[in-house]
Amino acid sequence: MNDDCFLLTRRQFLVGLGATVLTAACTSKTITVFEQTTTTAAAARPTIPPETFPRVDRTLVVVELGGGNDALSMVVPHADARYHDLRPSVRIEDPIDLDGEIGFHPNLARLADRYAAGTVAIVEGVGIHDPDLSHFTSMRRWWDGTDEPDHTGWLGRYLDGAVGYDDLLAGITIGPGPSQAMLGAGSFVVNIADATGLAPAMPWWIDDLDELFAAWAGFVPVDVPLDELTPVERAIRGTTLARADLDARLAPLRRAVADGDTDEGGFVADLRLAAALVAGESPPKAIYVHGHGDFDTHEDQPAVHGRLMADLDAGIEAFFETLEAAGATDRAVLLTTSEFGRRPEDNGGGTDHGTASTLLVVGAPVRGGRYGEPPSLRRLDADGNLRHTVDFRSVYATVLDGWLGAPHEEILRAEYETLPFL
């Protein structure tokens, strides 16, 4: 068998949850490797070439609250009597009032302080059209950011057009694995779980990581550029090239962890890690934090969601505290996402799948306040869910245009109204 015959070519390899039609060029024949299972893929789109968008010295940090965050418990419409009627079992009795109408979950006290300081935008009524209440199709739509999906994600297409393969650490995913939101057609994303970065725990009988990684790079032909390699080859070369640089950037944080200054888990550890990258040399353009906490609170919601809110509050605080200490608050904006909000009427112990949600945008460059329009708790849809008032792409469009300086139409493949929070 030819050396490279079985390896799929780059543009044709599926990455992500679902599927797309992929073919692999192997000698002269075409092989279907994966096939579409749920949605219709658009015809292959040309990759947005690097240097299409300006390279701003700014970072967007996205924190994905996977499972469907109950927005009505995060930002509580406490003045609306209907809220109390709909939620006898899970209503928040003591929110931190913001303006007489809404209030933060009581475990978001430090975020409330930041809201008072004017650096938190609350975007209400954010959703997707024709929601089907499925975690997995909804997540995919949030990752895609377009109604004409291929296998790329919205931030991946941004990275394609802003850096391409010029900076292998421009996109970092923090969590258990890569996210499809960050997957481009012509850029590289590094995923890390914690401050050890790309330094594996090795047995004593292999003590020279530099030697191992240098030899490992030998699997990839040196004379072929990254964008012409197969996905496996590209992953190997990208990993071997990115490791040492990333290792140096994470060294100070690793020392702090070793010294016992930080022993947190969850959002706190992840967002401290994100902040260390933003505050360091050559910050990434996009950081995607995911895989923490299960926001799918069908049951036992007050306790479970309350803990998640406390963790989120501590995480956001750790992030900005680190940036403030480094004098780097002007470098980053943080955005929360979730595949959907939850049903307004509770189910006796929790809430089932819903639609519109509330997003938070936090950072010194943000114009704090309320944006969007809170959906009515009286005019629900046929399934008893909220009718969204803001397409989620309007939020994406705002951060792309207003923070990353990249025209959103090219990335989202349609024009959306932006909101004035940036």
Place this chain on the structure above:
Amino acid sequence: MASVSAQIAHVYRRLGIGAHPDLVADTGSVDEAIGRCLDLDGPEKAPQRIPVPRGWDEVYEVAADYEPIVWWIEAMAAPGRLVEERLTWFWHDHFAVSWQKVDHPYLMWEHLRTLRRHATGNFAELLEAVATDPAMLFYLDGADNTVDAPNENFARELMELHTLGVGHYRQRDVVEGARACTGWRINETRWDDEGNELVGSFERSDVAPWGAFFDPDAHDPDTKTFLGRTGRLGMGDVLAVLLDHPRTAEFVAGKLYRHLVGHDPDPRTLDRLAAGFRRDYEILPLVEAIVADPAFVADPAIRAKVRTPVEKVVTVFQSFPRVADLTAEDFGWTLYDVFDRLGYLPLRPPNPAGYPEEGRLLGPGQLAAAFGILDLVEPPADDLTADDVLDRLGLVDAGERTRRVLAAAPNPALALALALGSPEFLLT
């Protein structure tokens, strides 16, 4: 076309969990490899005895998190009953349930036992067993789904992930299906009026401790309409409607085909497989029909998938001796940590849709962390050659470049590490 030895290794990788080097060396043809994978005559691995916890204080004492993982990986690495291991893993991914939320080691062990018992048997029986499995009732909140507080979690995933696939039901079916499935509960310990647990005393004496039972008082007895069928439906009716739905056989057969072959079946093949499967839902005949398709060992199937962390660990254990100087507990936690760092802990799928696959296993973080698997084996002998390493790992068809890189390694330890990072090992 791939060589016969490459095809034999491929068959063991796909129908088992890894290409056991002793089996590959001892097999002369593809048909023989398939026959040995499907052979269920060998002895089953003895189940680990787990004491039944008498109360919540004991729930966390009966088994540590690593124990079922070690037991299961050992079963996967053994040279017999290969298809049983392949299918048990497939069903674990399909009917994903996580220790994280269930938070009850005894019930997770029982759940694993349930999956294994039915893995090569009948899908209708498997579906019924899983739907009323206590771990599943905890994981998708079926145990809290009552007439007074219907909970949609299980009914939705039952249709979306276990039987029909998304797009083949409406929200109304989720609501009505949830009502029909109300009333299943778990036999937990009783508590006195002061809130003290009555250790050893369970709510129902006629049901096994922590077992599932149907409580008519918690069931919604009214009429429901579920996927076109109307009546005073219960869980059994819901499962019957789903098993009668042509989409279920198509969805499951298509998924198993993709899992074993690495790409979709052509439409005619899928129709044929689904029609056969729907007749009696026997699982092994479906597997036999899939592997009888010439596409199963054709070149496009070979290394069309990304090797999963479980497949990597099992392959390494089949090929090299486990580290000797660790206690069972230390070894167990080391194994646990390796999977944790790879974001792929058995019995802890990240969500109800199961484990990541394909490109989502090729992130730099996962590629780098996979070298940590070597922490679990003894250092290789000084006289181990690069070709030995490849043969032991079942990489009989490694390419020239890979052989060159391994041959250039200054010592066997590095050659072994490099083999784990080779393109041929990363794919399966």
